[in-house]
Amino acid sequence: MVRNQIDLEIMNAMVTNSNENLMELTNQSPVFLVFLRHFGCVFCKEALHDLAEKKESFTSKGIKLVFVHMSEYEVANEYFKNYDLEGVSHISDQYCNYYSAFGITKGSFSQLYGLRTWIRGFAAKRAGFELELAKNLGDSTQMPGIFVLRKGKIVDAFIHKRASDKPNYQLLIDKVKCD
Numbered sequence: 001m002v003r004n005q006i007d008l009e010i011m012n013a014m015v016t017n018s019n020e021n022l023m024e025l026t027n028q029s030p031v032f033l034v035f036l037r038h039f040g041c042v043f044c045k046e047a048l049h050d051l052a053e054k055k056e057s058f059t060s061k062g063i064k065l066v067f068v069h070m071s072e073y074e075v076a077n078e079y080f081k082n083y084d085l086e087g088v089s090h091i092s093d094q095y096c097n098y099y100s101a102f103g104i105t106k107g108s109f110s111q112l113y114g115l116r117t118w119i120r121g122f123a124a125k126r127a128g129f130e131l132e133l134a135k136n137l138g139d140s141t142q143m144p145g146i147f148v149l150r151k152g153k154i155v156d157a158f159i160h161k162r163a164s165d166k167p168n169y170q171l172l173i174d175k176v177k178c179d
Helices: 008-013 022-028 042-053 055-061 073-082 097-101 109-113 115-126 169-175
Strands: 031-035 064-069 089-092 145-150 153-159
Touching (some): 022 031, 022 145, 064 073, 073 089, 145 169
Parallel strands (some): 031 064
Antiparallel strands (some): 031 145, 145 153
């Protein structure tokens, strides 16, 4: 279940690769917080590709893009570099504590391997996104999610019902109010 409010202690504990505190970031501008699946997931790779294409939309609206992943920073940096997201802010959560704090759960069998997921997986693979399995890429059962944060509060969210769900990123970006 997704929470409407996140404990401020959690947000203060979430620190990016460049030593930015998430709570402070939300006080400076809206934050588009993306909880990724494991880096070997075709849908995770597709999301990185799609979000890289939206970099200008984030910049023009003054929205800070921040990723949460389950890998070490060095592994994550390589994936971000491969998807033209070099230098992006990101938070390592190898034990999924932040995922849990935001109400993002492990996927059920049907969420991870259901028919719709398989069909979308084949489409993503045809688009060039290859599946990789390695423990250092993250927990393959973890579901993803997106939160728009402002001044320490959740103002919008997209929680995947299936691992294969593809959010309308532009719609989420367009709904962000900047003050």
